[in-house]
Amino acid sequence: MPDASTANLAINAERLWSNIMTTAAFGGTLKGGVRRLTLSEEDRRVRDWLVARAQASGYEVGIDRIGNIYIQRPGRDPGRAAVAMGSHLDTQPTGGKFDGILGVLAGLEVLETLDEAGIATEAPLCLVNWTNEEGARFAPGELGSEVYVGHVALEAALACRDAEGVTVGEALSAIGYAGTEVPGARRFAAMVELHIEQGPLLEAENLTIGVVTAAKGQQWYNGMVSGRESHAGTTPMTLRRDALMAFAELALAAERIARAHAPDGVGTIGMAEVSPGSRNTVPGEVRFSLEFRHPDPDHFGRMRAEMRAEAERIAAARDVTVTLDPIWSMEPLSFSPDVAATIAQAAAARGLPYREMTSGAGHDACAVASAVPTAMIFVPCKDGISHNEAESATLKDCAAGANVLLHSVLALAGVSHHD
């Protein structure tokens, strides 16, 4: 049950929006986007801003060896593990104002709102900025959260190099964020990450809140069709082994399979290169990328098996060779039903229209979920556009998400009535 003394508590929407616009200047681009690559000078400036703000409020600030920033507000019961909030401050090379940083600034807003209202929580609250979620300067992404849960070894993470050969370790030292805390040492009771949806569903259905209960499994392939080059004018259709036409059939098969596993299945071919690439030559080879995603392990497995069967069928029917090389995969992941239920309850109590949904993209929450009960809150972004300078979200939706975050962590941490 919501607590009577906090039921009407709300974050300061104007202050949240002002913080979003202020931080968008750290790496701000002419087109209204943000270029704030991990551990760059722009990243240092936004980190310094966040730390200064935290210190001004008297919160404890810890930095771990991979540069994750922990901003902790104490609870009444120091024996309880903290309830975490957070996301990331880094962006894509031509990113937007909301991806990642919304979850961090909303967490800061939660802490400051509680201070102003004089509300103490039973468990401590901890706002986290995870290092290098994007993976744009240093690969792989979700580096700080993966190191936190122990999926990636600290030494390996520190040795990752950018295109200029600079390591993560060197970059951390250069901007003053090579901390001393051991990643994973700080235990959390739960984590809630607020993020823009980066997809069009909430907007299309006129909903404000997505309660993210799962993340889609992902299977990436490098594909190739090998047929036979021949003269476009002199080779009859019946004697062709046209790699491009076989590829076209494969593409439509992938689409058909994804559609058959509706509504959550997706299948995408983002890249294709046609050889030899001459107007008058029947293509002999097409190389392409293919990926499938689905949140349900059974559907996910069937999509992959169906694609293999289609590839074999098309190869045989057209006398071409089709290879699908599985280069990376992530199994479907379920977030904590308890944390998700808490989020749904917070949305319902605020009268905010919401739906359960799955995340199609990877997030720090996906990594953290393997060690900590975790779920996510999505808010709409315009036209589903993200990883783009045109990325856009409204003050109203950002504030609604921050309020759901506030009441979710209050429920998870517990509110004291002893004051």
Next chain:
Amino acid sequence: MPDASTANLAINAERLWSNIMTTAAFGGTLKGGVRRLTLSEEDRRVRDWLVARAQASGYEVGIDRIGNIYIQRPGRDPGRAAVAMGSHLDTQPTGGKFDGILGVLAGLEVLETLDEAGIATEAPLCLVNWTNEEGARFAPGELGSEVYVGHVALEAALACRDAEGVTVGEALSAIGYAGTEVPGARRFAAMVELHIEQGPLLEAENLTIGVVTAAKGQQWYNGMVSGRESHAGTTPMTLRRDALMAFAELALAAERIARAHAPDGVGTIGMAEVSPGSRNTVPGEVRFSLEFRHPDPDHFGRMRAEMRAEAERIAAARDVTVTLDPIWSMEPLSFSPDVAATIAQAAAARGLPYREMTSGAGHDACAVASAVPTAMIFVPCKDGISHNEAESATLKDCAAGANVLLHSVLALAGVSHHD
């Protein structure tokens, strides 16, 4: 009816083959192909070889202002227009030993065979090397033959520049082939061009001779599909406007249309570029080439109309924009039925298995046909491969083609029995 005194006349197959191998050294590549770009030093060398050979036999050699070489053997009746044979000596940048030059060397072989046998023809015979059939160094191709028939103005042709800015006129002077004869001044009664098929039909049907009765019309398009870029993980299939999937449907529609206009219709997409070309982004745009060819004007028109209808249907169904920009076309062309019948008769009389067929590619004969009764002889090439260093044909087939050429021009020019 075949003339008794010439019915068993045959060219010297070994000499023809030896000439093919000798001339393949002018621009010969390590992989066994030939790089002999129009009006290059290699082209000069092969031209000089041909002219020296012609002069040694006492033939008249004329060079016109576009560099076409005419090698004429006199007839008994100087009032009759010459019967022409010929093709081209230039090659693609990585071409083979047979494309073009077979038709020139077979013509030389015809002249020398008649000399050795002491046979005179009523009409003169004229072997022609047409300048720049390939269009690889200077565009467009079939330049010498198009100037001959007046489709391309001489001054415009001489002003064409290669990638280094050298004009055709400068290149002709540099290799000593800027002649003085006016292109088109030398009239022909007929022309026969022997060429490798550059396609797989004769080989597939185990035939030796193709009697080429027509050349396919060609329609070239630059195509574009514009959809909407979106996130591959978060955009449901139902909300996508995927340019690549629309392109795949267009490709298969083009294939279906070409197949429906069997056996002569062909449709090819040789080039496609996908934007933005990121593994995790639903493509927003695909640019591609498309071409259709058919020898029959009615079918040719219907193919184009059907493709337009398919493009409109797919664009509407997928909420994308499809544009098909017609950048070049050539109407279907019928060769002379009389010249084709003469070729068929020559093949039949030699017991060579033949079929009528259409040319899918452009040739000098296509240009000349607008002014002179013309047809072509095709012989098989291995796997239909051409414009490739692996281009290959057999001594037996080359000789068969040259014998059909011999007896075709004897029939067209008439044989004298007064000696």
